[in-house]
Amino acid sequence: MTGFRLHLLRHGEPELVGRMLGRTDSPATPKGIAACAERAGGLAVAHRITSDLSRARACAEAIGAAEVDPRWRELDFGAWDGLAAAEIDPQALGRFWDDPDTAPPPGGERWSDLVARVRGALDDLPLEPTLVVTHGGAMRAALHVLCGFDNRAVWAFALPYASLVTLQVWDGSPRSAQVTGLVTA
16 A cells, blocks of 8 residues: 655634634734744655645745645635634534534535545545645544544644644545644644
8 A cells, every 4th residue: 555644734823813714815924924834844745735725825835836726725614704703603603613514604614515625635635745735624624534533533633823734644445544743833
């Protein structure tokens, strides 16, 4: 079975912090971009891929040229997008955190839709060391797909801005992985 290293790097700190940032395209701060460039500095990769949102794209560009793939976008928070948690009905938000598939944000994306998007992106990865600059939700979806973690387990991972998860991915049907490293700020 052929394997490869997959590095998932969460984008740097955005200008809008403490908000539900899905499709809201808040740029990364210069400090956030620098943190990602430093975190990825020693990685030997053959491919770089990034979400199309500017907070990820700017970080990827600081590391080197990257292919843009919108499937690595964050979960779409619908009517909640851009809002702080305090601005959202606490009961609705609690239902979402308990089960993001059956209680998605109004007009937003279901967890299973994000997982399907990320699964397609994972299936299309080359069998060579790859860096993906993405978002916390997409990283959690990748952990779900590759490692089989359930909803509770993926949300237990602390993934602050500029955190890096390294996986050894085995090419099979389906692909699977083992977490080999987790670096956070």
